[in-house]
Amino acid sequence: MLRAYFREPYFSPTEIEIFSGFPFAYMRTAMFMRLAGWPDSGRKRGLPRDPALVPVWFRYTSKILIWFLFLVCIPMVVLGVFLAFAL
Secondary structure, eight states, X not given: XXXXXXXXXXXXXXXXXXXXSTTHHHHHHHHHHHHHHOXXXXXXXXXXXXXXXXXXXXXXXXXXXXXXXXXXXXXXXXHHHHHHHHO
C-alpha cells in the first residue's frame, strides 16, 4: 500500500515528508489500516478501491484493531477528563 498510495497525487510533498518520520508514521499506518478495512474511506483523496493490494487477513485485522481502539481509547479519554475535573 505504501508504494501504491503513499505518493503524489494522493499525498502532497509536504504530507509525504511529515508522515515519513516519527511520530507521524504511526498515524500513516492507522490511515492505511482504515483504508484496508473500509476501502471507501479513501474516496476523498481519490484513492482507487483496489482490494488486490491488501491481503484478506490484513483487512480483517485492521477492522478488529480499529474497533478495539475506539472501544478502549474513547472510554479511557472520557474517564481521564472526568477524573481530571473531579480531582
